[in-house]
Amino acid sequence: MRYRRFGKTNWQVSEIAMGGSWFYGRPEYGLLPVAHGVAMVERALELGINYFDTAPLYGQGRSEKVLGHALKGVDAPYYLATKVGYHPAPFDYTRDTVWRGFEASLLRLQRDSVDLLQLHEAEQAGWEGIFGRRRALEAMLEIRDQGLAQHIGLTGSDLVLMRDVLAECDDFVSVITFLKYDLLVQTAKEILLPTAAARDVAIILASPLHAGLLGSKRDAWQEAGRFAELYPKLEKIEALLADEPGDMPDHGLRYLLSDPQVSVLLTGAATLDELEVSTAVSDGRYLSPELIARIEALTS
Secondary structure, three states, X not given: OOEEEOHHHOXXXXXXXXXXXXXXOOHHHOOOOHHHHHHHHHHHHHOOOOEEEOOOOHHHHHHHHHHHHHHOOOOOOOEEEEEEEOEOOOOOOEHHHHHHHHHHHHHHHOOOOEEEEEEOOHHHHHHHHHHXXXXXXXXXXXXXXXXXXXXEEEEEOXXXXXXXXXXXXXXXXXXXXXXXXOOOOOHHHHXXXXXXXXXXXXXXXXXXXXXXXXXXXXXXXXXXXXXXXXXXXXXXXXXXXXXXXXXXXXXXXXXXXXXXXXXXXXXXXXXXXXXXXXXXXXXXXXXXXXXXXXXXXXXX
């Protein structure tokens, strides 16, 4: 496992990290025993992963519960990130609701503090919900200043909003975007990453295989018609990479790791096999600039 600097925090974080939305078993696909989630976390640590990301939204708290149980008593150094948003419902991004949500997360995680507390999907709060009096940022700064979170971060899919928030406020040390930067889509690279990099904000990419369209869920999503607008691009990318060594998940992860601005990729691994595949790419081998240019020419 290779490690990268996590923006202005100066943490050294595994470039492949464990995302918390799938490892515990999603309700819509059938919950898995707690032992499965524990085994996933234990193997992640063995593979060198030292960053774990979760949220109250994932399984309505189950992800936090399983992750908290799995990490209890772990001596190896690691970083734990969770989020505020969505729960308790209705979540209105006021100071009091943020505090209630965070305190509930600490109980589920069986911890007194976390390393990083992130605003879950900034667009749900909007500018006023973030910066307004007695709104989300005010509460998050209180939580940080009381030592309950070392740092605060931002997540979301509204790239313009997140860019403008980062330009306005230096308190956020990280930003997560999902489905906005991968082999098929590069809008975050154009809109968000320049501001984040200039502000020394750690850049975290979730769903690096486009929710599995570039991996194990390709056939299922095509059968269901999900992401149909991307199928022509997908076919072009598959044809371009057909003669390159490695499979599509390998290409997809290496493409993103080839960008030195990226701090972390969050693997959405649901099985031990998927976890092994995700971490295997952390070996310092990147795509050539020429191949990257050909890929981006097809998806622009």
